Amino acid sequence: MEHKESWQMFTNSTCSHSFCDNCTSKHVETKVQDKVKIVTCPAVKCNTTLDSGACRWMFSEDxxxxxxxxxxxxxxxxxxxxxxxxxxxxxxxxxxxxxxxTETKCPVCQRTFCAQCQVPWHPEFTCHEFLKLSGKKKRGIDLMVEKIGCSHMTCRCSYEFCYRCGSKWSSKHAACKYARC
Known part of the structure; x- marks a missing residue:
């Protein structure tokens, strides 16, 4: 409700509403940070898409x-x-x-995975066989651990734990009834 000069205002080209540059900028930044896919005009009950090309100059590169x-x-x-x-x-x-x-290689991390199952690549099984391994549909990573048998996991933070029981891994952990390695 402050008085602004016309040069300080942003007018959306897809509707008749206008707002000060600062308010428009804050509106868009909030929507983008909230991961809203389509940013609409800030006017109440206006569902018109904001003209992204016309207001690009208001925002940081991020x-x-x-x-x-x-x-x-x-x-x-x-x-x-x-x-x-x-x-x-x-x-x-x-x-x-x-x-x-089916088999695809991620262009970023360069690891191969199954696009159908969305798990690391399983060359020794078809997708159908892979899902039937345990007789029930589990997440693919669980099936891989079950088939390979290794329960010793190391997190990105270097914490070592047993995948099967969740407890901290130690040299004595081999006695875990679930552990296989």
Missing amino acids: ILICWDESLCKSMIEESQKLYCPFRDCSIMLVNDSGSEV
Whole structure:
């Protein structure tokens, strides 16, 4: 409600509303940080999309990158989105080939995984066999541990623990009824 000069105002080209540059900037920054895919006009009950091209000059490079990524991701169909299953990567990939993809290599972490099961690559099994290994559908990583048998896990923070019982790993932990290595 402050008096502002016209040069201090942003007018959305897709509706008739205008707001000061500072308010518009804060509105967009908040929406982008909240991971809102489409930023709308700040006016109450106005669902018109904010013209991202017209107000780009208001934002830091970090906000622009986040906003651009959000806009790009919103244009990709959910059925085409695929995520690297490795927790230290988790990058989004896009299958826009129209064909079914199984074995694929993540372009970021360079590890191979199954695009169907969304787990590390399992060359010795078909996807169907892989899911049936334990007689019930478990998360793929659980099945891999079950098949390989190793329960000794090391977290990124270097904490060592037993995957099966969750307790801290030690040289005496081999006595765990669940441990296999």
